[in-house]
Structure formats: structure tokens, C-alpha cells
Amino acid sequence: MEYYVEPEKKIPVTDRVDVLVAGGGPAGIGAAVAAARQGCKTMLIEQAGDVGGVATTGMMSHWTGETRGGLYEEILDRSRDDERNGDRQTINPEKLKNVLLEMLEEAGVLVRTYTFASDVVMEGDRIRGVLLESKSGREAVMAGTVIDCTGDGDLAARAGAPFYKGREEDGQMQPMTLMFKVAGVDEKRAIFPGSFETNIPVPDGMVQDLGKANLPSPAGHVLLYRSTIPGVVTVNMTNCTGADGTSAGDLARAHRDCRMQMEAIVAFLRRFVPGYEECYIISSASIIGVRETRHFLGESTIRREDVENAVQHEDWAVKDAHFNFDVHNLTGAGLDATGCQAKFTQKKGYTIPYGCLVPKKVEGLLLAGRDICGTHMAHSSYRVMPICVKLGEAAGNAAAICTREGICPRQVPVKELQQMLGR
Ligand SMILES: Cc1cc2nc3c(=O)[nH]c(=O)nc-3n(C[C@H](O)[C@H](O)[C@H](O)COP(=O)(O)OP(=O)(O)OC[C@H]3O[C@@H](n4cnc5c(N)ncnc54)[C@H](O)[C@@H]3O)c2cc1C
Numbered sequence: 410m411e412y413y414v415e416p417e418k419k420i421p422v423t424d425r426v427d428v429l430v431a432g433g434g435p436a437g438i439g440a441a442v443a444a445a446r447q448g449c450k451t452m453l454i455e456q457a458g459d460v461g462g463v464a465t466t467g468m469m470s471h472w473t474g475e476t477r478g479g480l481y482e483e484i485l486d487r488s489r490d491d492e493r494n495g496d497r498q499t500i501n502p503e504k505l506k507n508v509l510l511e512m513l514e515e516a517g518v519l520v521r522t523y524t525f526a527s528d529v530v531m532e533g534d535r536i537r538g539v540l541l542e543s544k545s546g547r548e549a550v551m552a553g554t555v556i557d558c559t560g561d562g563d564l565a566a567r568a569g570a571p572f573y574k575g576r577e578e579d580g581q582m583q584p585m586t587l588m589f590k591v592a593g594v595d596e597k598r599a600i601f602p603g604s605f606e607t608n609i610p611v612p613d614g615m616v617q618d619l620g621k622a623n624l625p626s627p628a629g630h631v632l633l634y635r636s637t638i639p640g641v642v643t644v645n646m647t648n649c650t651g652a653d654g655t656s657a658g659d660l661a662r663a664h665r666d667c668r669m670q671m672e673a674i675v676a677f678l679r680r681f682v683p684g685y686e687e688c689y690i691i692s693s694a695s696i697i698g699v700r701e702t703r704h705f706l707g708e709s710t711i712r713r714e715d716v717e718n719a720v721q722h723e724d725w726a727v728k729d730a731h732f733n734f735d736v737h738n739l740t741g742a743g744l745d746a747t748g749c750q751a752k753f754t755q756k757k758g759y760t761i762p763y764g765c766l767v768p769k770k771v772e773g774l775l776l777a778g779r780d781i782c783g784t785h786m787a788h789s790s791y792r793v794m795p796i797c798v799k800l801g802e803a804a805g806n807a808a809a810i811c812t813r814e815g816i817c818p819r820q821v822p823v824k825e826l827q828q829m830l831g832r
Contacts, residue, residue, distance in 0.1 A: 420540065422549045426452045426519070427812040428805070429539055429552035431526035434462020435794040436778025437558035438509050439480050439801025440808070444556075445516035447809030447829075452519040452550060454526045454541060457696065459506045460513065462560065464794055468588040468694035470634035470643035472498040474732035476758065476795035479830070480802045484508065490637040501637040526559065529568045535772040535817075536568050554808040554818065555774050558801060561655050561702045562780035570768035572703040574653065576785040581739045583700035583789070584627065584650045587667035589693035591675060591685070592641045599642070599684025602631050605744040606751040611683055619681050620646075621742060628670045629742025631682070641691065646674050650740055654699035664697045700737065700779075700792065707782025708819065709764025716759050716790045724823045725760035726803035726830075730796045736789040747786065761791060763823045766804050772817045777804035806830060 428444040430437050433455030445451040457466045464472075472485065485497040488508040513520050523543055530538035530549055538551035557564045566572060575582035600609050600616065608617040620631040624646070632645040647667035652659040671690060678685035714720065716734070733753035736745040744750060765782045766775050776782070777800040779792040791800070806829045807821045 420547050420549045422538075422551060424452065424519070425551045426450045427553045428452075428556065428808040429454065429550055429554075430556045430558055430805075431539060431564050432462065432558035432560060432778070433457070433460035433520075433522070434558060434560060434778060435464055435797040436801035436804075437462065437556075438484070438513070439798040440556045440558055440777050440805040441518045442480060442512050442516045443802045443805025444808050445518045447806060449809050449812045451517070452521060452552075453513060454524050454539070455520070455522045456525045458522055460509045460520065460522065461502070461506055463698050464500060465502045465506045465509070466695045467698045468502055468590065468643065468692070469500055469698075469794065470588070470636070470645060471500055472795050473793040474795055476731050476799065477729050479799055481795045481798040484512070484798065487512070499635060499637055526564055529555070529564055531568060534569070534770060536564075536774045539564060553773070554811045556801075556804045556808055557774060557776050557780060558778045560699060560779050562705055562776060565705055565768050565771065565774060565776060565780065566703060568771045568774060570705050570771045570774065572705045574655070574703055575701060576739070582653065582702060583737050583739065584648050585652055585654065585663045585667065585700065586645060586649070586698045587647045587664060587671075587694055588698060589644050589647070589671055590636060590641055590691050591644055591678065591688040592691045593687040593689050594640050594642045595684040595687070596635070596640060597684070600682065601633050601635055601642070603634060604632070604750050605630050611681060613681055616682065617743070620677070623677050623681065624742070625670055625673050627741050628674060642688070644674065647671060648742060650738070654702040660697060660699075667697060668693070701785070701788060703780055704785070704788065705776055705780060705782050706769045707765050707776070708767040708769070709762035709782065711761050711765050711781070711783040711787045711791065713784060713786035716787050717755060719755050719757035719759045722760045722762045724762045724764065726763035726766055726807070726823070726826060727761040727796065727799045729758035730761060730791060730799065731758040732790045732793045732796065734786060734789045735793070736786070748789065761796075761800065763803070763807070763821065763826060766800065766807065767818050772819065775804040775807060775818045777801040803830060
């Protein structure tokens with residue numbers, strides 16, 4: 410490999426904050442709002458023009474699962490679309506973008522969109538700040554505590570926190586999807602298969618079987634969701650396997666491959682799915698949805714058994730998390746052999762220990778969202794957005810304790826955190 414040695418240069422330190430949150434997805438929103446409401450000077454860094462992450466720029470259909478409480482329910486109440494069927498969990502992305510911005514602004518968060526968190530400022534193993542890249546050039550912001558909500562753990566990786574990618578045995582990661590919406594759907598006749606196991610009879614056969622036979626591989630499953638707009642349906646059917654969301658080349662390839670599947674998917678819907686005969690594409694996500702990349706090693710690890718048995722850990726940072734094992738097929742369409750949706754019988758919510766948010770080796774850093782410390786199987790459950798908001802809320806409150814008491818995340822008294830979370 411050829412290298413270019415960058416000449417030494419001075420980078421302006423443009424701010425000093427108590428808490429810096431990198432990534433404005435569900436976890437980052439939870440973290441930034443929680444820290445700022447506790448009185449911390451808080452900055453949120455987001456590479457996109459809007460906040461919300463996969464929930465908004467990723468054009469997500471709905472908040473999944475039975476998780477309850479906290480900031481998550483506040484977001485649902487404020488962003489629900491009352492004009493249509495009153496379902497709180499179906500997302501109106503345009504409304505949600507504004508509600509999230511309002512919540513950040515009301516809490517006093519300094520919001521820096523259009524800005525990429527590119528590197529860390531370290532003092533030994535202690536993170537002291539973050540380097541930002543934007544139209545304004547390179548700058549440094551110093552922070553008492555950094556919360557990595559980038560989904561991929563970009564900053565934690567740069568800081569030297571140990572991690573592995575994907576499935577433990579072979580490093581394979583869940584596939585990516587570019588979400589899109591179609592309009593012109595006759596909802597009176599339309600079907601809405603919402604899971605891989607919803608195999609509905611249609612005139613030419615069973616809808617999932619027809620998908621496998623007629624869609625361009627690795628697309629092949631049929632996932633369609635009502636939106637908040639009449640006649641408009643959110644389509645979760647493009648599919649790219651074998652791509653790594655921490656590689657810019659793979660992201661570009663996956664985005665392109667998914668985009669190229671869209672026309673074929675619409676042709677399939679028109680040909681085989683009742684109610685979709687006249688449907689047409691009206692919009693697509695501005696970023697590809699990445700399901701899984703880095704798993705960091707932390708003070709605690711959440712595993713399959715914790716989810717399956719709804720284990721109640723005394724040192725919880727998140728309570729009442731509920732979802733099944735949503736492992737998409739790692740090499741093709743549909744549900745992976747290890748996934749479990751309809752057959753998931755656990756009704757009780759599980760807990761996530763605080764230690765899952767605290768990476769090994771690096772001080773001054775917290776993880777929240779899909780990049781916490783958990784196994785591939787547990788991740789397939791806690792990666793859903795309601796649980797990510799709760800992880801963020803816990804991290805934001807923990808960072809507030811660090812600010813108030815002048816301690817590092819590793820030293821946070823969990824009982825005090827639990828009192829703040831109030832449940
Ligand atoms: C295709 C798809 C379908 C899904 N379906 C559902 C569903 O129906 N319901 C559900 O509840 N969950 C669903 N999920 C899961 C869920 O959307 C994600 O796991 C969840 O959004 C993760 O939240 P997060 O905050 O950790 O990360 P993200 O939502 O990925 O947010 C990370 C944010 O950080 C920003 N960012 C990343 N790196 C940097 C950087 N270096 N500097 C600055 N900003 C950065 C990104 O732009 C993004 O805004 C789905 C996921 C995918 C990919």
C-alpha cells in the first residue's frame with residue numbers, strides 16, 4: 410500500500426462541551442435529549458441533513474416491538490399521525506424529522522448536522538474530544554464524555570476499543586436494505602405481509618413463495634407496510650448480502666445494487682400482489698439501511714439467553730425491552746435459519762446491563778444503539794429502534810452523572826442511574 414504522510418497542522422478547538430453525542434439516530438436522539446435535560450452542555454453531531462437516522466433518512470416503516478416507557482413513548486406521542494388510524498408506531502418520516510429537531514432544541518442541544526465525526530482526541534486511553542469534518546473544514550470539539558451513537562461505533566473503533574464484526578463464528582453481517590415507498594395502492598384490496606413468515610394466498614400462489622421465485626436474488630421476500638398516507642406503502646424488499654457497512658466501497662455498491670432492484674420489485678408487485686396493480690415509486694431513502702457491523706467488547710455482554718429468558722439483571726440500564734430474534738438471511742432472502750419471529754414466545758421484556766454500554770479499554774466513552782456490547786443473536790433483537798432510544802436515554806443520563814460527579818462511565822453508580830431513569 411502506498412501512503413501519503415499528512416503534514417502536521419493546527420486544528421481549531423471550536424467548542425468545549427460536557428457531553429458530545431456522535432450520530433443522530435434513535436440512540437443519539439435519546440442520548441442527547443437526556444443529557445441536555447440533565448443540564449449538561451450537549452452537542453449532537455450528525456453527518457446527514459436531518460436527524461433520526463434509519464428512522465427518518467432511512468425511511469423506516471414503523472417502530473417495532475412492545476417496548477414501553479421513557480423518551481421512546483414521548484417521541485411516539487409527539488410524532489403520531491392523528492389524521493390516520495391513530496397508530497402510534499407507524500412513522501411519518503417528515504413529521505418525525507421535525508419533532509426530533511424540536512425535542513433537541515427544547516432541551517438546548519447544540520445540533521450540528523452536515524458534520525462527520527471523523528476521529529478522536531486521546532490522552533492515553535482517555536478520550537478527550539472528537540475531530541469533525543464539514544464544509545467548514547476540520548475542527549476539534551473537546552468533551553467530558555463522548556457517546557458513540559454512530560451505529561457502527563466509528564469513534565469507539567478510532568479510540569482503540571476492541572470489537573469484532575458480525576456473527577461470532579464467521580464475521581458475516583446481516584444484509585442491507587434501501588427502503589422505498591410506492592403510491593397508487595388500492596388499500597381495500599391490498600395485502601400487507603409484515604414478516605417473512607406471513608405467507609398470504611394470492612391468485613398465483615403464496616406471496617412469499619412467489620417472491621422467492623420471481624424477484625432478483627438476493628431480493629426475494631415480500632415485506633409491505635401501511636404508511637401514514639392513504640395509498641402509499643413502505644417497501645422493505647431490496648436486499649444486499651455480503652457487504653460491510655464500515656467500508657465506503659461496500660456502502661456505495663450496496664446502495665447501487667438495492668436501487669437497481671427497485672424496478673423489478675415494482676414489476677413483481679404489479680404482476681402478483683392484489684391492490685398493487687397500479688403502484689409506482691414515489692420516494693426512496695437517502696441512506697442505505699445497515700443492520701449490523703461492529704460488536705464492541707464491554708464490561709458486560711448481552712446474549713441470546715438474556716433475551717430468550719427475559720433475564721432481569723440487577724444492574725440494568727434498559728428495562729422492558731421486547732422484541733424477537735430478527736436475523737435476516739445472511740446469504741439470501743427471507744429469515745435466517747437462526748431467526749425466530751412468529752415462534753418467539755417470550756412475552757416479558759428483558760433488561761440490558763449498564764456494562765453493555767461501557768467499552769473495554771477506553772475511558773470517557775459510552776456506546777448506545779446497535780453498537781453496544783452484545784452477541785450477534787442478542788443484537789438481532791436489541792437493534793430495533795425503540796430499544797435503541799432507551800439505550801441512548803440511559804447513556805445520556807449516565808454521562809450526566811459523569812459530568813456532575815467528575816467520574817468516568819466505568820465508575821457510574823448504577824443505582825443512581827436507575828433512579829434517574831425512574832423505572
Ligand atoms: C433496512 C432496515 C429495516 C429496519 N426495520 C426496522 C423496523 O421496522 N422497526 C424498528 O424498530 N427497527 C428497524 N430496524 C432497525 C433500526 O432501524 C436500527 O437498528 C436503529 O435505527 C439503530 O439505531 P442507532 O441510533 O444505533 O443507529 P442509526 O439509526 O443507524 O443512526 C446512526 C446515525 O449516525 C449517523 N452517523 C453515522 N456515522 C457517523 C459519523 N461518523 N459522524 C456523524 N454521523 C454519523 C448516521 O447518519 C445516522 O443518522 C431496521 C434497520 C434496517 C437497516
